[in-house]
Amino acid sequence: MSTTTPTSGRGAARRRALIGRTVFAGPGLIYITAFMAIPVLLVLVYSFFQRGRFGGIVWEFTFDNYVRAFEPVYIQVFSNSLVIAGTTTLLALLIGYPTAYAIAKLPARWRTVALVMVVLPFWTNFLIRTYAWIILLNSEGPINSSLVDAGIISAPIGLLYTPGAVIVGLVYAYLPLVILPVYASIERLDRQLVEAAGNLGASRARAFFDVTLPLTLPGVMIGAIFVFVPSLGNFVVPELLGGGKTVMVGNLIRDQFLEARDWPFGAVLALFVISLLVILFAMQAAISRRINGTGKRMSSRA
Amino acid sequence: MHKLGWLRVPLIGTYAFLYIPIAVLVVMSFNASKNPFTWTGFSTQWYSALFNNDLIRQGFVNTMIVAVGATILATILGTLLAIGVARYFRSTVVEAYSLAPAIIPDLVLAIGLLAFFSLIGVTLSLFSVLLAHVVFGMAFVAAVVIARIGQTDSSLEEASRDLGASAFTTFFRITLPSLAPGIIAGALLVFTLSLDEFVVTYFTNGPTTPTLPIVIYSMVRFGVTPEINALAALLLLVSFTIVISAQRITRLTDSV
Numbered sequence: 001m002s003t004t005t006p007t008s009g010r011g012a013a014r015r016r017a018l019i020g021r022t023v024f025a026g027p028g029l030i031y032i033t034a035f036m037a038i039p040v041l042l043v044l045v046y047s048f049f050q051r052g053r054f055g056g057i058v059w060e061f062t063f064d065n066y067v068r069a070f071e072p073v074y075i076q077v078f079s080n081s082l083v084i085a086g087t088t089t090l091l092a093l094l095i096g097y098p099t100a101y102a103i104a105k106l107p108a109r110w111r112t113v114a115l116v117m118v119v120l121p122f123w124t125n126f127l128i129r130t131y132a133w134i135i136l137l138n139s140e141g142p143i144n145s146s147l148v149d150a151g152i153i154s155a156p157i158g159l160l161y162t163p164g165a166v167i168v169g170l171v172y173a174y175l176p177l178v179i180l181p182v183y184a185s186i187e188r189l190d191r192q193l194v195e196a197a198g199n200l201g202a203s204r205a206r207a208f209f210d211v212t213l214p215l216t217l218p219g220v221m222i223g224a225i226f227v228f229v230p231s232l233g234n235f236v237v238p239e240l241l242g243g244g245k246t247v248m249v250g251n252l253i254r255d256q257f258l259e260a261r262d263w264p265f266g267a268v269l270a271l272f273v274i275s276l277l278v279i280l281f282a283m284q285a286a287i288s289r290r291i292n293g294t295g296k297r298m299s300s301r302a
Numbered sequence: 303m304h305k306l307g308w309l310r311v312p313l314i315g316t317y318a319f320l321y322i323p324i325a326v327l328v329v330m331s332f333n334a335s336k337n338p339f340t341w342t343g344f345s346t347q348w349y350s351a352l353f354n355n356d357l358i359r360q361g362f363v364n365t366m367i368v369a370v371g372a373t374i375l376a377t378i379l380g381t382l383l384a385i386g387v388a389r390y391f392r393s394t395v396v397e398a399y400s401l402a403p404a405i406i407p408d409l410v411l412a413i414g415l416l417a418f419f420s421l422i423g424v425t426l427s428l429f430s431v432l433l434a435h436v437v438f439g440m441a442f443v444a445a446v447v448i449a450r451i452g453q454t455d456s457s458l459e460e461a462s463r464d465l466g467a468s469a470f471t472t473f474f475r476i477t478l479p480s481l482a483p484g485i486i487a488g489a490l491l492v493f494t495l496s497l498d499e500f501v502v503t504y505f506t507n508g509p510t511t512p513t514l515p516i517v518i519y520s521m522v523r524f525g526v527t528p529e530i531n532a533l534a535a536l537l538l539l540v541s542f543t544i545v546i547s548a549q550r551i552t553r554l555t556d557s558v
Contacts, residue, residue, distance in 0.1 A: 025386025039414030098312035132323035140339040
């Protein structure tokens with residue numbers, strides 16, 4: 001459609017593109033602006049004003065909300081969240097990478113089935129998936145009772161309502177989001193490079209760590225961001241599996257908006273999550289540019 | 303399979319990890335006992351209990367209102383957006399902006415919308431939930447349809463125009479049918495997303511119109527019951543069916 005007919009001039013083509021943009025993309029872009037861009041900007045604006053008494057805000061400019069975020073209580077929550085989200089990300093990568101690698105080695109017809117089976121749980125209700133772990137980890141639940149029956153432990157141990165339970169729940173929730181981008185990057189990998197490393201005498205382990213892993217790093221980073229950022233903002237898993245003992249940034253944000261009714265401070269906390277997301281994506285883009293460059297150079301040499 | 307060697311361990315381990323919790327949940331929904339942890343025998347009583355639970359019935363109706371409404375609106379807006387972005391803009395920035403609602407953390411979108419609705423004076427109700435679901439739903443439809451446009455050939459449309467068909471006729475007779483698999487798959491995905499959405503709904507809903515995920519949340523906070531297991535099993539079944547159909551629709555046509 002964009003190729004112009006020989007008879008119409010450049011002006012007509014441009015007019016047609018403009019009409020196409022307005023008619024087709026116009027309504028959607030306006031909708032996204034109204035119900036995503038403006039609301040997110042509003043969060044940024046709110047962070048500089050004072051709280052209203054019953055939620056909402058008072059239009060008096062202040063930096064206090066930002067200053068307050070540096071109070072030891074909140075620093076504690078931030079570092080706690082970073083540790084839990086970081087551990088979650090690491091575990092998800094340790095499980096997800098070999099899984100993605102194995103899927104990429106499957107015969108073509110099995111690969112689609114394998115991938116669909118990876119994403120399938122992700123499309124189901126998130127609360128239900130979290131709830132399933134309440135049953136599994138409960139002191140009367142199947143894990144504890146089989147451990148007791150097997151004689152490994154003499155009495156049920158407290159698995160639920162621990163930071164470990166929160167990490168397991170988060171890994172469970174976001175594992176598909178690691179496997180997909182890692183799989184995509186392994187799939188795209190130029191296998192000749194790995195073969196070349198082998199022919200030049202590198203062991204399989206050496207070829208993996210020197211060639212495969214660095215070249216799939218962009219996918220690994222995307223996967224890591226997709227786990228790390230939503231883990232920070234998740235308030236359901238810490239509440240249901242952590243029993244409220246593990247407080248993460250997500251819980252704080254939820255409480256500021258729905259319970260403490262301090263929207264400006266909640267906005268500051270949310271901006272922390274957004275800026276982390278933006279910084280991590282920027283890092284990913286930079287690294288992926290460098291690696292693609294290296295990959296091409298290596299390809300042309302090989 | 304035989305070439306996998308030790309890679310079989312993570313592969314099988316991951317699928318076990320992903321599916322055992324779901325399987326346990328489904329099995330326990332057929333447990334006769336009121337104690338959700340000890341199996342005493344097979345029973346479907348918790349499923350019949352669901353249909354007699356007013357809160358769940360009301361939640362179901364609310365969920366369907368939002369899901370159907372959001373699916374219709376998001377599918378129309380998302381399809382048009384995809385065509386506009388892929389055919390007339392060809393700009394990565396505009397494309398990223400269009401898909402952003404699908405990537406932005408749900409909590410950020412949720413609080414932004416709460417602040418926005420309160421600022422412009424929209425009362426929180428099923429209507430505000432619907433408006434919220436359309437924004438991320440539209441991005442998912444756009445993503446699927448943009449992928450579909452990438453696979454289709456625009457020469458048919460050019461031929462249609464060259465042969466004298468109006469832009470209008472070409473759109474409805476050529477463009478839409480060729481994109482149909484993507485549009486249907488996108489619609490099915492939005493429907494599931496809306497059905498299962500919790501965080502955004504939690505922040506943009508009024509107090510008197512709970513959707514099913516909200517009902518589940520308030521039930522789970524009080525503890526584990528076999529009734530939740532039954533409801534969870536049903537919702538899982540619905541989501542699995544829809545997502546597998548969406549996948550089949552896109553794949554069937556890929557080979558054509």
